[in-house]
Amino acid sequence: xxxxxxxxxxxxxxxxxxxxxxxxxxxxxxxxxxxxxxxxxxxxxxxxxxxxxxxxxxxxxxxxxxxxxxxxxxxxxxxxxxxxxxxxxxxxxxxxxxxxxxxxxxxxxxxxxxxxxxxxxxxxxxxxxxxxxxxxxxxxxxxxxxxxxxxxxxxxxxxxxxxxxxxxxxxxxxxxxxxxxxxxxxxxxxxxxxxxxxxxxxxxxxxxxxxxxxxxxxxxxxxxxxxxxxxxxxxxxxxxxxxxxxxxxxxxxxxxxxxxxxxxxxxxxxxxxxxxxxxxxxxxxxxx
Amino acid sequence: xxxxxxxxxxxxxxxxxxxxxxxxxxxxxxxxxxxxxxxxxxxxxxxxxxxxxxxxxxxxxxxxxxxxxxxxxxxxxxxxxxxxxxxxxxxxxxxxxxxxxxxxxxxxxxxxxxxxxxxxxxxxxxxxxxxxxxxxxxxxxxxxxxxxxxxxxxxxxxxxxxxxxxxxxxxxxxxxxxxxxxxxxxxxxxxxxxxxxxxxxxxxxxxxxxxxxxxxxxxxxxxxxxxxxxxxxxxxxxxxxxxxxxxxxxxxxxxxxxxxxxxxxxxxxxxxxxxxxxxxxxxxxxxxxxxxxxxxxxxxxxxxxxxxxxxxxxxxxxxxxxxxxxxxxxxxxxxxxx
Numbered sequence: 058x059x060x061x062x063x064x065x066x067x068x069x070x071x072x073x074x075x076x077x078x079x080x081x082x083x084x085x086x087x088x089x090x091x092x093x094x095x096x097x098x099x100x101x102x103x104x105x106x107x108x109x110x111x112x113x114x115x116x117x118x119x120x121x122x123x124x125x126x127x128x129x130x131x132x133x134x135x136x137x138x139x140x141x142x143x144x145x146x147x148x149x150x151x152x153x154x155x156x157x158x159x160x161x162x163x164x165x166x167x168x169x170x171x172x173x174x175x176x177x178x179x180x181x182x183x184x185x186x187x188x189x190x191x192x193x194x195x196x197x198x199x200x201x202x203x204x205x206x207x208x209x210x211x212x213x214x215x216x217x218x219x220x221x222x223x224x225x226x227x228x229x230x231x232x233x234x235x236x237x238x239x240x241x242x243x244x245x246x247x248x249x250x251x252x253x254x255x256x257x258x259x260x261x262x263x264x265x266x267x268x269x270x271x272x273x274x275x276x277x278x279x280x281x282x283x284x285x286x287x288x289x290x291x292x293x294x295x296x297x298x299x300x301x302x303x304x305x306x307x308x309x310x311x312x313x314x315x316x317x318x319x320x321x322x323x324x325x326x327x328x329x330x331x332x333x334x335x336x337x338x339x340x341x342x343x344x345x
Numbered sequence: 346x347x348x349x350x351x352x353x354x355x356x357x358x359x360x361x362x363x364x365x366x367x368x369x370x371x372x373x374x375x376x377x378x379x380x381x382x383x384x385x386x387x388x389x390x391x392x393x394x395x396x397x398x399x400x401x402x403x404x405x406x407x408x409x410x411x412x413x414x415x416x417x418x419x420x421x422x423x424x425x426x427x428x429x430x431x432x433x434x435x436x437x438x439x440x441x442x443x444x445x446x447x448x449x450x451x452x453x454x455x456x457x458x459x460x461x462x463x464x465x466x467x468x469x470x471x472x473x474x475x476x477x478x479x480x481x482x483x484x485x486x487x488x489x490x491x492x493x494x495x496x497x498x499x500x501x502x503x504x505x506x507x508x509x510x511x512x513x514x515x516x517x518x519x520x521x522x523x524x525x526x527x528x529x530x531x532x533x534x535x536x537x538x539x540x541x542x543x544x545x546x547x548x549x550x551x552x553x554x555x556x557x558x559x560x561x562x563x564x565x566x567x568x569x570x571x572x573x574x575x576x577x578x579x580x581x582x583x584x585x586x587x588x589x590x591x592x593x594x595x596x597x598x599x600x601x602x603x604x605x606x607x608x609x610x611x612x613x614x615x616x617x618x619x620x621x622x623x624x625x626x627x628x629x630x631x632x633x634x635x636x637x638x639x640x641x642x643x644x645x646x647x648x649x650x651x652x653x654x655x656x657x658x659x660x661x662x663x664x665x666x667x668x669x670x671x672x673x674x675x676x677x678x679x680x681x682x683x
Contacts, residue, residue: 072601075624076584076586148356152356153355153356181386212363212634212635212636213359213636216362216634218366247367247634270631299626
């Protein structure tokens with residue numbers, strides 16, 4: 058995994074502190090070409106990995122990447138699935154069963170109900186597998202070394218104690234795609250303990266890690282202790298703490314933490330992208 | 346450990362269940378839902394005891410507290426039964442379809458001294474709490490006018506009907522979306538007791554409104570406007586905002602950003618004359634388990650703490666939710682469009 062990963066929140070109007078900034082971003086990135094141009098800026102600065110949610114607009118970005126195989130030969134995407142708002146809005150309108158009917162390919166549920174209600178455990182897991190496959194379609198022929206489960210789903214399963222489904226996701230990604238499974242969470246120490254309990258060693262976990270303690274559930278101390286004492290390939294996201302910490306201070310903190318393999322960041326301007334990348338390199342150098 | 350059961354494992358129910366599952370003081374003793382598939386999944390993968398008949402569940406598992414997350418039209422009967430069994434209750438919003446039901450149930454809960462809370466989670470968002478503090482403290486002077494808004498992309502095309510598209514079952518933008526804004530306005534400004542006119546407009550739906558516009562007035566004669574639309578595709582998710590105009594300043598706040606203008610230097614600590622901006626990240630307290638916003642975890646934690654007697658039962662009570670139900674019915678009854 059690369060040390061620096063380029064994220065996508067800025068492209069899809071995800072701003073944790075300002076709706077107005079979100080709107081400005083959606084105006085700036087109205088055209089898919091502008092998104093790819095910004096990814097190219099990060100690539101030119103040495104960040105060849107783009108981590109993104111399986112938003113509908115990524116379909117077109119992937120298409121543009123496929124059309125230029127030479128240009129993007131070192132480029133890879135880390136998909137994060139599912140794009141939760143699509144499903145959340147659908148559940149509000151259609152209910153849980155209605156949503157599965159709408160998004161799971163084929164008439165899977167119909168078939169299940171036809172066979173009476175004696176649904177086997179493996180059938181639920183096949184729903185999960187079909188949904189993973191549906192989300193992965195857009196990345197055909199693109200290098201996707203890690204496939205992430207989004208935090209809303211990871212944390213929902215974590216709270217519900219559904220560790221077998223987390224394990225099934227993990228195993229399916231390896232079996233079907235032969236790449237590494239990853240988990241995004243807002244509850245890293247709790248998740249790591251649960252993953253270890255089902256035999257997943259040294260997992261890739263992406264979570265908020267920042268000097269302000271923002272979205273580090275349970276507190277920073279337990280996060281720092283986990284990083285120091287446990288085996289985990291951590292990816293730090295929201296390193297600026299939602300904008301609360303100045304960039305230099307923020308990056309110095311994450312660069313000096315043990316077990317943080319990668320740092321995920323998003324930015325819209327060339328200047329901010331370049332500044333972040335060079336600061337990470339600078340602090341990494343100092344550490345050596 | 347507080348023994349908690351859930352009735353209704355839909356979108357909100359499952360979300361509550363996950364947060365409860367991670368709560369150190371909670372033991373989940375049962376789940377009741379009418380969907381055999383949902384029950385099956387929860388039994389197999391979470392190991393919860395599930396039931397299709399909620400009364401059988403209550404008899405079998407004897408919970409201390411129950412979360413009720415079923416369509417609003419069922420709330421009155423279920424809540425009455427649960428109160429009768431002396432169970433502490435967390436009920437999803439809106440509370441009841443009829444104000445008389447809400448008021449009656451609120452009185453029973455109070456008399457029996459049972460902890461009662463309704464899921465208006467905006468009151469647990471730190472920016473809105475700060476708005477409440479500034480308004481209640483008189484920091485922006487006498488309130489002259491307010492604006493409450495919510496927009497989001499729920500119904501974006503004509504589709505099949507569900508309970509959310511049936512006004513008899515508590516569906517529609519007024520019950521589902523506008524209720525949040527009304528509840529917040531009642532809390533921050535003052536209880537609304539007059540509706541001077543309202544428009545309930547369908548955009549894509551057949552039977553219910555997709556947008557609500559109304560002219561409101563509080564019991565202390567402050568005027569305001571309500572503007573809510575759930576067929577708004579320029580929003581990525583539900584976005585709620587409140588504007589309050591006072592004689593000494595003005596506040597504009599949503600769930601993530603608070604902007605306050607003070608006319609003079611006479612303002613509270615941390616603020617100065619002119620515009621001030623604060624972010625939810627500066628104001629929010631950390632939660633122990635995060636699922637989809639600190640407020641969802643915080644409201645559940647507050648309810649559990651209230652049962653344990655650690656905090657007063659004064660946030661989102663049945664009584665305050667009944668006041669919101671009253672405004673909802675006033676808006677329905679003062680509809681100006683045919």
